[in-house]
Amino acid sequence: MLTRPMLSKLFTLCLTVLCLALTLAPLRGEAAGKTRVLLDSDMVEMFDDGVAMLMLLQSPQIELMGVTIVTGNTWAEAGTANAIRQLEGLGRDDIPVVVGTTPMRIKERFAKIKDEYRRFGRGHDVAYAGAADFPEPSSWQAAYRARFSAEPTLSPVKEDAADFIIRTVRENPGEITIAAIGPATNLAAAIEKDPGIVPLIDRVVYMSGAFFQQGNTTPAAEFNVWVDPESLKKVVRAPFREQIFFPLDVCEKMTLSADDFYAFKEATDNPVFQDMMNHHYLNGLFSSGSDRSFIWDVLVAAYLLDPSIITEERTLPIDVNDTYSLSYGQTLAYVGYGPEGSQSARLVTNVDQERVLAMIRRVFDDI
Secondary structure, eight states, X not given: OOOHHHHHHHHHHHHHHHHHHHHHSOOTTEETTEEEEEEEEOOOSSTTHHHHHHHHHHOTTEEEEEEEEOSSSSOHHHHHHHHHHHHHHHTOOSSOEEEOOOOHHHHHHHHTHHHHHHHHOOOSOTTOOGGGGSOOOSOXXXXXXXHHSSOOSOOOOSXXXXXXXXXXXXXXXXXXXXXXXXXXXXXXXXXXXXXXXXXXXXXXXXXXXXXXXXXXXXXXXXXXXXXXXXXXXXXXXXXXXXXXXXXXXXXXXXXXXXXXXXXXXXXXXXXXHHHHHHTOHHHHHHHTTOOEEEOOTHHHHHHHHOGGGEXXXXXXXXXXXXXXXXXXXXXXXXXXXXXXXXXXXXXXXXXXHHHHHHHHHXXXXXX
């Protein structure tokens, strides 16, 4: 029979163990002081997705668990080649790169893109349609050879992107932040295959949408949403712990000047990245007379390095229009109650631009 002194000692011991467990438990997806991030990207060279990846790789605060590639800015095969080349430039053979599958419905839409623009209108990025402007490569190796005139020294892992997301989340429950800076195709496929991962994901941080302004690809839709509205609707309606959006509402306030671009270009002496900056589309934009462009995906990486860059945001129920119509791909925010099934998300509307630019400078100073 336990005496009162024995019960008191037992209670004290249990309390001590509980406090120790709480002290040692990882918080907000952090293990050993690092935030574990899975980057889901329609990867391009350097600006914008490439710089976002470099920021995450160079930060001592981040453990980049892998890069899953989705069709958007580029076909998934070309995006994989771009990711591989940039990792080679850093000498990083420890980061898994995984090729996503492009659904046939996206391929069919890309094939009739001119008709869609005729019916639904064009946004202010009238000259840009991402992968829809190019034929699909036969393989990631073919895309690599065609662009870089060399043989790759690294290879993607032999696993589907959705399966990689599922495995990474299940092996690290409660610890994974998804940095979703492309269309939502891979993430939607993962949660369709294994809905049980949704409560195991710490948070999803998107570059996606246009909630309080017009889109850039069509008057209704931002590019990442326009590529695959059906997938984003499935994803944003999943009951994640937290969803954070960097939409056009903030991205089109965050500008990159010609002077900054050329300064970044001069800062690196790495031949891989010099080549990418020399071939970058911004050279043509700035030489034609434009003096600035926008920054998009980099804002997600900057936030993960320093959440205090956010200076304005709203938390509202959101949804996505996936009806094939004039407003196809529109992202909707509700001041009040959203439709049944909609979830609330944090919508970022302003950031500290100087701090973000300082982070980008450090990337180029270090490569």
